[in-house]
Amino acid sequence: MTTSPHVHELGMPGSPIDARIQQAIADSVATQGEKQTALKAKDMKTDQEVRWCPGCGDYVILNAVQSFLPSLGIAREDMVIVSGIGCSSRFPYYMNTYGMHSIHGRAPAIATGLAASRPDLSVWVVTGDGDALSIGGNHLIHALRRNVNMTILLFNNRIYGLTKGQYSPTSEVGKVTKSTPMGSLDHPFNPVSLAIGADATFVGRAMDSDRKGLTEVLRQAAEHEGTALVEIYQNCNIFNDGAFDLLKDSSTGPMWTIPLVHGQPLVFGPDGASCVVRDESGGLRIAETNQVDAGEIVVHDATREDPSYAFALSRLSSQDLRYTPMGVFRSVRKPTYDRMMADQLADARTEGAGDLDTLLAGSDTWTVSA
Amino acid sequence: MTALDPSTTPGSSAPGGLVKSVVELDRVVIRLAGDSGDGMQLTGNRFTSETASFGNDLSTLPNFPAEIRAPTGTLPGVSSFQLHFADHDIMTPGDAPDVLVAMNPAALRANLADLPGGGLVIADSDEFTPRNLAKVGYATNPLEDGSLDGWQVVAVPLTSMTLEALKDSGLGKKEAERSKNMFTLGLLSWMYHRPTEGTVRFLERQFRRKPEIAAANIAAFRAGYNYGETTEAFAVSYEIKPAPMAPGRYRNISGNQALALGLVAAGQRSGLPVFLGAYPITPASDILHELSRHKSFGVRTFQAEDEIAGIGAALGASFGGALGITTTSGPGVSLKSETIGLAVMTELPLVIVDVQRGGPSTGLPTKTEQSDLLQAMFGRNGEAPLPVIAPRSPGDCFDAALEASRIALKYRTPVMLLSDGYLANGAEPWAIPAADELPDLRVDFATEPNGAAADGTPEFLPYLRDPETLSRPWAIPGTAGMQHRIGGLEKADKSGNISYDPANHDLMTRLRQAKVDGIAADIPPTDVDDPDGDARVAVIGWGSTYGPIGAAVRRIRRSGRKVAQIHLRHISPFPADLGDVLRRYDRVVCPEMNLGQLSLLLRAKYLVDVQSHTQVRGLPFRAAELAAVVQDVIDSTPGGQK
Numbered sequence A: 001m002t003t004s005p006h007v008h009e010l011g012m013p014g015s016p017i018d019a020r021i022q023q024a025i026a027d028s029v030a031t032q033g034e035k036q037t038a039l040k041a042k043d044m045k046t047d048q049e050v051r052w053c054p055g056c057g058d059y060v061i062l063n064a065v066q067s068f069l070p071s072l073g074i075a076r077e078d079m080v081i082v083s084g085i086g087c088s089s090r091f092p093y094y095m096n097t098y099g100m101h102s103i104h105g106r107a108p109a110i111a112t113g114l115a116a117s118r119p120d121l122s123v124w125v126v127t128g129d130g131d132a133l134s135i136g137g138n139h140l141i142h143a144l145r146r147n148v149n150m151t152i153l154l155f156n157n158r159i160y161g162l163t164k165g166q167y168s169p170t171s172e173v174g175k176v177t178k179s180t181p182m183g184s185l186d187h188p189f190n191p192v193s194l195a196i197g198a199d200a201t202f203v204g205r206a207m208d209s210d211r212k213g214l215t216e217v218l219r220q221a222a223e224h225e226g227t228a229l230v231e232i233y234q235n236c237n238i239f240n241d242g243a244f245d246l247l248k249d250s251s252t253g254p255m256w257t258i259p260l261v262h263g264q265p266l267v268f269g270p271d272g273a274s275c276v277v278r279d280e281s282g283g284l285r286i287a288e289t290n291q292v293d294a295g296e297i298v299v300h301d302a303t304r305e306d307p308s309y310a311f312a313l314s315r316l317s318s319q320d321l322r323y324t325p326m327g328v329f330r331s332v333r334k335p336t337y338d339r340m341m342a343d344q345l346a347d348a349r350t351e352g353a354g355d356l357d358t359l360l361a362g363s364d365t366w367t368v369s370a
Numbered sequence B: 001m002t003a004l005d006p007s008t009t010p011g012s013s014a015p016g017g018l019v020k021s022v023v024e025l026d027r028v029v030i031r032l033a034g035d036s037g038d039g040m041q042l043t044g045n046r047f048t049s050e051t052a053s054f055g056n057d058l059s060t061l062p063n064f065p066a067e068i069r070a071p072t073g074t075l076p077g078v079s080s081f082q083l084h085f086a087d088h089d090i091m092t093p094g095d096a097p098d099v100l101v102a103m104n105p106a107a108l109r110a111n112l113a114d115l116p117g118g119g120l121v122i123a124d125s126d127e128f129t130p131r132n133l134a135k136v137g138y139a140t141n142p143l144e145d146g147s148l149d150g151w152q153v154v155a156v157p158l159t160s161m162t163l164e165a166l167k168d169s170g171l172g173k174k175e176a177e178r179s180k181n182m183f184t185l186g187l188l189s190w191m192y193h194r195p196t197e198g199t200v201r202f203l204e205r206q207f208r209r210k211p212e213i214a215a216a217n218i219a220a221f222r223a224g225y226n227y228g229e230t231t232e233a234f235a236v237s238y239e240i241k242p243a244p245m246a247p248g249r250y251r252n253i254s255g256n257q258a259l260a261l262g263l264v265a266a267g268q269r270s271g272l273p274v275f276l277g278a279y280p281i282t283p284a285s286d287i288l289h290e291l292s293r294h295k296s297f298g299v300r301t302f303q304a305e306d307e308i309a310g311i312g313a314a315l316g317a318s319f320g321g322a323l324g325i326t327t328t329s330g331p332g333v334s335l336k337s338e339t340i341g342l343a344v345m346t347e348l349p350l351v352i353v354d355v356q357r358g359g360p361s362t363g364l365p366t367k368t369e370q371s372d373l374l375q376a377m378f379g380r381n382g383e384a385p386l387p388v389i390a391p392r393s394p395g396d397c398f399d400a401a402l403e404a405s406r407i408a409l410k411y412r413t414p415v416m417l418l419s420d421g422y423l424a425n426g427a428e429p430w431a432i433p434a435a436d437e438l439p440d441l442r443v444d445f446a447t448e449p450n451g452a453a454a455d456g457t458p459e460f461l462p463y464l465r466d467p468e469t470l471s472r473p474w475a476i477p478g479t480a481g482m483q484h485r486i487g488g489l490e491k492a493d494k495s496g497n498i499s500y501d502p503a504n505h506d507l508m509t510r511l512r513q514a515k516v517d518g519i520a521a522d523i524p525p526t527d528v529d530d531p532d533g534d535a536r537v538a539v540i541g542w543g544s545t546y547g548p549i550g551a552a553v554r555r556i557r558r559s560g561r562k563v564a565q566i567h568l569r570h571i572s573p574f575p576a577d578l579g580d581v582l583r584r585y586d587r588v589v590c591p592e593m594n595l596g597q598l599s600l601l602l603r604a605k606y607l608v609d610v611q612s613h614t615q616v617r618g619l620p621f622r623a624a625e626l627a628a629v630v631q632d633v634i635d636s637t638p639g640g641q642k
């Protein structure tokens, strides 16, 4: 495998405060040889039996990720996958990297501490729609606004899988489940809108079964410096089968999917019959391509600083998934939290490292003589 | 309590020919009380610093309302600061003041009941206006109506004298008035022969950017001092000789400060970066503030979105090889419980600091209590044992923080460090330790496989334990060839793979407990103070009751009775000899600022009939009251009073 030239350079734990960490890594390399970066998909697998239901969308995502990660040219030892709780959160056990299967909703917080203190690592979070948006909603929005360098994969199956099928914060209104026999009442989140509202610097969306599209979004997310959120539509064939069929089915998919390609006009549907134009109130709307001037069709620009464009894109889709944009909504550069934290530590040491004796003495002392 | 053995020395002559006498005292307790806006905490802290640098032993008790600024002049807005200083070694901030400084009627009303008859009241007469009196329900002015006849009262127009002193300062009336606390400090500094240079230097430093404010405060401070020297209102000043202390260099330190410095020191002595994840909460926030200032020591501080994120981030950092720390108070511990369980399961080092306050729920945020002990011990789902450590005094917070870090790192476990509001804000002189004499906290990261797969290839087993400590290897991300996954699901012994095997779960549950229990072999034996070794009654305590219990024990011994003091720093596990120690005594009394949590543990574990004595007033025990309780026990124990 070749090293992707796009991958940003991971910061090294360069400061002397991390000397013992560096030493441990150096010692391990001395006894076990250099960390390998020329890897294949099979190198990413573990000996653990994968225990999702047969047919679950999680399998295809796992395969896509295992195939894609080696292309980053990052050693397995320098990758950490942190997950919460849910079917999807079993992910780390199947990845031959460092990993932590933590507790429900808290993975972004745990990953924040790890990524902020170890900028040399490539940190990934795997979470579900319940994990990230119900119990962990607070951590998610704060991770996004802070922009710590990590990539969050949100497996959205619009259901609670592990607890056997209750509706989730992304389920459509009226969802009939065991806990909502007469239909759910609460309005769902659109995770992409939520992330953009939280000022996320990178937001993308992909489909589990679309290996090519998923890999492309993952690649851009991995290259992004800062917190990247990728919503992955994932089929739970046991409790919410067919949730994304409207978009997957070759007869309906093209009609309702808006592919986002940076620099390209937003034209979609069979024969490019539909397009996205600005509407009078400042948002976006769907139009028929032959009814508008070519110049009116919006050209996708994920790098726009102002999040209102990406937000408007995310609002095009309805909760039944018609007009769903897929791809990278937003990708902007902002300083990352971990780098700024490292800079503050370095600044504080410009006059030299702290001296413990001086610190302990403080500014007001007195001496008792013998 | 008034002074013991006052001995008047020959009068000295003040300017103007006024003859003033100097009375020597062995100890004094002063309480400064005023409105939250009056700067009583600052005044108290300055007086404390002057007193510390003079060489007295001292102990302080700040007491402030939970509201930042309750309405001016009302009872809920009263803030106070009590300082006990002496020419000998003391253990508490004093049961009751000898001197009460009342900056307004509310301060008088809120504190007078604590001042024993004959005690001295110094009041700012300017503030005793009809309006201010009415605010706190005084129909007439107590400074004039004779209701204070049982006390010595000196009414001083502190506000107007401050204004007079600052009339040429160029400051407006409102601004000039703010310096009245410094005028008061000046007066007290004269009364108690405090050195003044420190305060002048402090004011210059504090108001570096506002020289006119610095000058005004210094002028008010000096005016107060001069007023004491020249006025006839105060005919006596007091001398309290320095206390004999072991030779060495000292500073004054509060519990939160000491705890924060202990954590920095733990980072330095372990060679690991420190990562603090915290969410602000009284009375723990000052640790976050203090640690945030020490980035040059490689300390990373992260103010999280909530307590759960604070501890989560700390645990994530620990996974990455840092000394992960989270600081909070009781309500925050409640939120952290699930993550503490994860730390127990993943067996990673983590220090959890709980600066206890009055509970339950929001409780008494600015007051002290010891009621989180059982929460610390058991407040998690499942069998989730962890070590619990408690400091005994403000300065001891430093050593306790080092000890908590030592155990966390060596045994790869979350450790609960239980401070409290009284220790956090209280202060005392502290012998400054030499950095290179502090304990060595270095531990090794795992860098090589420790096992072999069936086919003989080397393999890393993240749950293969050290046979002696039972701790598991700490292999951090980035280490070549050591990739592994950890998490909250039950782990198979050695391999750490997910396991639902019944026998394995039983084994792992017992191993986690055995690891914590085994720490008993790695801590000092029980700390027992029983001078002749023949007391029949022992008093046992933990945490901040050390001072009041110690002071009570001294009183009891002065009365000719025998009593032992047992103090626990380690509550989980208990010292190995604790059961034997307890059984040596006919009666064991356990005073606590809760409803008997340590007693419950001692009774359950050792089947000893511990007698619980409890109080939850948000304030430390009074030594005299404790002494009376214990004395009764001694007197009713056959052979108790020898």
Ligand SMILES: Cc1ncc(C[n+]2csc(CCOP(=O)(O)OP(=O)(O)O)c2C)c(N)n1
Pocket: A085, A086, A087, A088, A089, A104, A127, A128, A129, A130, A131, A132, A155, A157, A159, A160, A161, A162, A163, A168
């Ligand atoms: C504190 C806590 N509350 C509840 C649960 C139970 N629980 C486990 S997973 C889950 C929902 C998972 O849904 P989602 O995040 O969508 O993951 P999925 O299983 O669908 O992949 C819940 C409620 C738990 N493990 N911990």
Ligand code: SF4
Pocket: A051, A052, A053, A055, A056, A057, A058, A087, A088, A157, A161, A162, A235, A236, A237, A238, A239
């Ligand atoms: S319950 Fe659904 S999400 Fe969970 S493993 Fe089965 S199919 Fe996948």
Ligand SMILES: [Mg+2]
Pocket: A086, A128, A129, A130, A155, A156, A157, A158, A159, A160, A161, A168
């Ligand atoms: Mg789900």
